[in-house]
Amino acid sequence: xxxxxxxxxxxxxxxxxxxxxxxxxxxxxxxxxxxxxxxxxxxxxxxxxxxxxxxxxxxxxxxxxxxxxxxxxxxxxxxxxxxxxxxxxxxxxxxxxxxxxxxxxxxxxxxxxxxxxxxxxxxxxxxxxxxxxxxxxxxxxxxxxxxxxxxxxxxxxxxxxxxxxxxxxxxxxxxxxxxxxxxxxxxxxxxxxxxxxxxxxxxxxxxxxxxxxxxxxxxxxxxxxxxxxxxxxxxxxxxxxxxxxxxxxxxxxxxxxxxxxxxxxxxxxxxxxxxxxxxxxxxxxx
Numbered sequence: 047x048x049x050x051x052x053x054x055x056x057x058x059x060x061x062x063x064x065x066x067x068x069x070x071x072x073x074x075x076x077x078x079x080x081x082x083x084x085x086x087x088x089x090x091x092x093x094x095x096x097x098x099x100x101x102x103x104x105x106x107x108x109x110x111x112x113x114x115x116x117x118x119x120x121x122x123x124x125x126x127x128x129x130x131x132x133x134x135x136x137x138x139x140x141x142x143x144x145x146x147x148x149x150x151x152x153x154x155x156x157x158x159x160x161x162x163x164x165x166x167x168x169x170x171x172x173x174x175x176x177x178x179x180x181x182x183x184x185x186x187x188x189x190x191x192x193x194x195x196x197x198x199x200x201x202x203x204x205x206x207x208x209x210x211x212x213x214x215x216x217x218x219x220x221x222x223x224x225x226x227x228x229x230x231x232x233x234x235x236x237x238x239x240x241x242x243x244x245x246x247x248x249x250x251x252x253x254x255x256x257x258x259x260x261x262x263x264x265x266x267x268x269x270x271x272x273x274x275x276x277x278x279x280x281x282x283x284x285x286x287x288x289x290x291x292x293x294x295x296x297x298x299x300x301x302x303x304x305x306x307x308x309x310x311x312x313x314x315x316x317x318x319x320x321x322x323x324x325x326x327x328x329x330x331x332x
Contacts, residue, residue, distance in 0.1 A: 074317075075141040075212060080149075082276065082313025084135045085123070088113040088155045093303040095159075095196070097243065100296050104169030104182060109189070111303075114156040114199055130154065133201065135309050139210070147210050153280075153307065155202040157237075163189050174244045193244065196291075196299075198237040200250070204258055204284070206233025212266070225266040227276075232259045235284060241291040241299075249292045256286035256302075264309075272315050280307040 092108040116122055116132040123132055133156055139149025167182040178193055187193065210229030217223050234257055240250040260282025268274040282305055289299040 075144045078141045078315050078317040080139050080315045082311040084309050084311030086133045087308045089306040091304040093301045095301040097299045101172035107166040109165050110160045114158050149208045153204040157198040157202045159196040176244050195242040197240040200238040203236045206231045221270045223268045227264045230261045246292045253290040255289045258284040274313050276311045278309040
């Protein structure tokens with residue numbers, strides 16, 4: 047995780063120094079809308095998770111988690127009815143200058159606490175009637191079926207707004223451009239958390255659970271001005287103070303962690319201002 051964030055910050059620093067002089071975009075971006083769809087791979091830092099209810103109050107320390115990639119098949123990733131099953135990104139944006147855009151999007155990540163790991167536990171579990179009842183003081187416990195299954199798998203939905211800077215680096219051909227972008231964003235987390243805790247019934251519902259922020263760098267290849275392939279590296283922080291874990295409102299969990307994300311996106315652009323200018327010119331010539 048440290049390497050991921052270091053890499054992101056190095057790119058942003060170098061990129062910032064390189065943009066002291068603004069280079070005009072050959073094909074102006076102002077007035078352009080963009081839309082893209084893609085898929086992501088994610089990494090998470092270890093996290094302390096606090097669970098609280100009427101008969102328990104405990105915290106698990108340095109819990110490990112991973113993402114959950116959907117097994118590859120053309121049907122799973124590209125059949126219209128299955129597009130939202132994998133970890134995906136969707137974003138719509140607008141260039142208000144040739145270099146800067148604002149956008150709204152969703153990063154559909156998945157977060158799965160690794161089963162079979164040993165974690166430290168502090169607090170107490172009361173009258174659950176399970177072998178886990180007791181008082182704990184930095185004791186070790188095995189995270190396993192029967193004690194805890196904890197996932198944000200449908201998913202860790204990060205709904206966020208971004209501001210980005212876009213710069214053209216090189217034109218291989220008049221119809222192929224290499225571009226670079228940096229950005230930052232902030233948003234809300236609306237996970238669907240799949241939880242089985244001690245002897246309580248499984249819970250799996252959407253709930254507004256917290257907030258997050260991030261920075262990113264990316265490389266963009268644009269073809270024929272209106273189609274692009276884009277790779278991005280994101281790094282950020284997520285805080286979830288209000289996670290629903292059971293059907294009872296008195297049961298909840300909280301956690302925070304850092305994340306890294308790698309994206310591959312396919313998208314397109316359209317410039318309504320440019321189209322209006324073309325139509326106006328045609329009318330004047332007529």
